[in-house]
Amino acid sequence: MDVIVAGDRAGLVKARHSLGIGPSGATLALVPTMGALHEGHRSLIRSAREQADHVAVSIFVNPLQFGPNEDFSRYPRTFDVDLEICADEGVSIVFAPSADDMYAQDRQVSVSAGRMGTIVEGAFRPGHFDGVLTVVLKLFNLVQPDIAVFGRKDAQQLAMIRRMVADLDVPVSVVGAPTVREADGLALSSRNRYLSPHERHTALALSRALFAGARGRTPAEILGQARAVLDAEPGVALDYLVLVDPATFTEAENGYQGEAVLAVAARVGATRLIDNVAITL
Secondary structure, eight states: OOOOOOOOOHHHHHHHHHHHHHHTSSSEEEEOOOOOOHHHHHHHHHHHHTSSEEEEEEEEOOGSSSSSSTTTTTSSSOHHHHHHHHHTTTTTTEOOOOEEESTTTTTTOOOOOOOOGSSSHHHHHHHHHHHHHHHHHHHHHOOOOSSHHHHHHHHHHHHHHHHHHTTTTTOOEEEEOOBBOTTTBBBBBBBGGGOHHHHHHHHHHHHHHHHHTTOOOHHHHHHHHHHHHTTTTTEEEEEEEEOOOOOTBOOOOOOOOOOSEEEEEETTTEEEEEEEEEEOO
16 A cells, blocks of 8 residues: 555545544554654654554654754755655555644644753753654644654653653553664664764764663662763763653662663764663662
């Protein structure tokens, strides 16, 4: 079956009807993306296919989640290639709206991420998670999926979306899929294409630091071992290195037990990268 491309609500309604998607019919899983699809996105689509009868992929570079000095204007846009990938992976619907389709000119109401949206990643990108949650809620309302699949590489984003779904009683099951890495450990990201060969080599320090930290036994050990790797790489400009509770993103201090996330954000050249690993204490 060919991919159905929809650009607005009417197109989505028609696509859902033609595929028999609804309360008593076929199920639908959504994979929200900003395009520039890579193997990591393929893995999300494959995870979605395992859990629903049909998969919808949204492709929308959301202006609300970019700050004034961030890379919105140069963010990679590769729609034709993205569409080929979606067809190759058996996607049923591609939702590709314009900004005008998504946001009214006189828009006034947005989702607030609350305190959790102001810590860790949110402290470095004010308003970012407000923009993320606003667009995700709109996508949920427009596409009406049963399931939504997000990558665990954006761990705080995943936690924020789960919190929004719980707090606002959104009838969507949120699934976190594993981070996909290159053979040398670099986490896949659409922004990796900005890296020069030398910068890409430097960027490997992020995953090396996380894997080194994961061998620690206490929060202090974990953070110390990870930081030692980053301090030894002068090409990495660190924003943060934190060990946090995966549900709240509050710091996991000495004495903490259970699941934790060791997360890092740094600039390599002009490119900002994030990564994380899960750790059990």
